[in-house]
Amino acid sequence: MIDTFVGYIQAKSFGNYYLPVRFQNKLIKEYSESKKKIFTLPQGEPYFSKTHIRLRTMLSKIKKNEALVLMSIFMFPENLVVRNPILNLIKKKNIEVHFLFENKKIIGGKNIDIIREFFFYNSFFKSNKK
Amino acid sequence: MIHRKEIALLCNRLVIELAIEIKKIIKKVDVIIDHRHKKIDKYLDKKMILNEKKILKNFLKNGYFKFQLDKKLFQENLKLIKNFFLNELKIANINLEDCHKFTDSRKVNGLRLKIFNRINQSKKIKKNIFLSAEKYINFAVGSEICSSDANLSIQLPEDKHSLLQMHTDFFSGESQFQANLWFPMMNVSKTQSMFIINPKNSISILKEIKSNLKTDFDKLDKKYKKQCNWIKVKKGEAIIFSPNCLHGNVVNNENKTRVSINIRYKNLFSPFSEAKNEKFLGTFYNVESMKAVTKFNLQYEFNKIIKQ
Numbered sequence: 001m002i003d004t005f006v007g008y009i010q011a012k013s014f015g016n017y018y019l020p021v022r023f024q025n026k027l028i029k030e031y032s033e034s035k036k037k038i039f040t041l042p043q044g045e046p047y048f049s050k051t052h053i054r055l056r057t058m059l060s061k062i063k064k065n066e067a068l069v070l071m072s073i074f075m076f077p078e079n080l081v082v083r084n085p086i087l088n089l090i091k092k093k094n095i096e097v098h099f100l101f102e103n104k105k106i107i108g109g110k111n112i113d114i115i116r117e118f119f120f121y122n123s124f125f126k127s128n129k130k
Numbered sequence: 131m132i133h134r135k136e137i138a139l140l141c142n143r144l145v146i147e148l149a150i151e152i153k154k155i156i157k158k159v160d161v162i163i164d165h166r167h168k169k170i171d172k173y174l175d176k177k178m179i180l181n182e183k184k185i186l187k188n189f190l191k192n193g194y195f196k197f198q199l200d201k202k203l204f205q206e207n208l209k210l211i212k213n214f215f216l217n218e219l220k221i222a223n224i225n226l227e228d229c230h231k232f233t234d235s236r237k238v239n240g241l242r243l244k245i246f247n248r249i250n251q252s253k254k255i256k257k258n259i260f261l262s263a264e265k266y267i268n269f270a271v272g273s274e275i276c277s278s279d280a281n282l283s284i285q286l287p288e289d290k291h292s293l294l295q296m297h298t299d300f301f302s303g304e305s306q307f308q309a310n311l312w313f314p315m316m317n318v319s320k321t322q323s324m325f326i327i328n329p330k331n332s333i334s335i336l337k338e339i340k341s342n343l344k345t346d347f348d349k350l351d352k353k354y355k356k357q358c359n360w361i362k363v364k365k366g367e368a369i370i371f372s373p374n375c376l377h378g379n380v381v382n383n384e385n386k387t388r389v390s391i392n393i394r395y396k397n398l399f400s401p402f403s404e405a406k407n408e409k410f411l412g413t414f415y416n417v418e419s420m421k422a423v424t425k426f427n428l429q430y431e432f433n434k435i436i437k438q
Binding site: 004011012020021038039040041043044045046047048049050051053054056057060061081082085 | 236239291292293294295297298301302303339340341342343345346347348409413
């Protein structure tokens with residue numbers, strides 16, 4: 001039973017979006033309260049890190065009663081070498097992840113493909129723009 | 131028989147002579163006092179230079195320095211902040227170390243936010259904080275300064291929800307040229323306090339954070355546990371540290387709560403980070419002090435003349 005939401009934030013653009021961290025914090029807090037879950041202080045990714053080290057750390061120690069909450073699917077790494085181990089961890093530990101902008105939720109391996117799809121469509125539009 | 135006129139003249143002369151003598155004595159005393167003052171000033175100057183050298187050496191080596199806050203201003207703030215706790219918790223008296231007896235990990239962030247707002251609404255508290263450490267803040271970042279809000283931390287014993295794992299403040303795009311003033315409201319040591327890793331070691335760990343795919347923060351915590359310097363700070367003392375050095379906290383394993391305040395100070399003219407985030411002047415930093423020439427140029431837009 002999930003009773004705690006663990007927030008993850010980024011101080012850089014994700015996909016087509018950019019949102020200052022204080023508003024990311026606020027949205028995660030309000031979302032946690034609306035779902036009647038315990039809010040824990042969100043952890044931020046070092047903006048210069050190329051490996052999503054904070055996200056990997058959070059996922060590796062997340063507990064069964066906790067779910068990860070973040071703004072967008074596009075906060076996940078675009079680079080497959082970095083993204084795949086993260087998705088494997090979500091599957092393996094059956095982690096629940098909430099994406100606020102896309103209004104999507106994944107639970108472990110269930111519907112995890114939406115992440116790949118979102119990145120695929122985004123890259124398609126990006127190549128069209130060029 | 132001496133004539134009345136002669137007596138008057140004699141008296142007059144005596145008074146004049148006496149006045150001249152008094153003037154001479156005053157001059158001599160002035161010279162002595164001046165000399166004493168000069169000696170005292172010279173001594174104080176020498177002492178300040180020595181302290182600055184010592185402080186700088188500590189800062190460059192360890193990433194922080196410790197000092198005594200102005201006692202009166204610290205006590206005044208402590209009283210005001212304690213009152214906020216009493217009002218929010220609706221109790222008659224509290225020792226801030228015992229906060230955990232009146233709240234729990236579920237409610238503590240709500241309490242923290244309420245008191246954080248009240249602290250930052252009070253001009254007096256922020257001013258007191260600045261004045262209580264002004265000399266040291268100026269030493270660290272100069273005298274034209276901008277500052278962040280006053281952040282409040284409440285670290286209850288065994289609370290796992292308010293942790294700040296090893297980090298630097300520029301992770302989230304804050305300026306690398308800022309200094310953090312940090313002080314607890316009680317004596318703190320070990321896990322009730324905060325840790326900092328010296329600049330040399332921080333840089334080598336940051337290189338791992340940047341590009342090592344095989345590591346994560348838990349592994350780094352274990353690997354570099356011995357390099358964490360837990361700072362012992364007494365009530366009324368403070369530290370100024372460079373938040374470029376890795377720092378953070380762990381679960382508070384002591385049986386006392388830590389209530390602490392931190393404020394970021396930055397020189398008005400030092401560079402901002404290149405990261406795209408909101409931490410700029412006006413959103414994250416507010417002007418704390420400005421000198422005459424800066425005010426002058428704000429009032430008269432001479433800079434527009436030279437712009438193409």
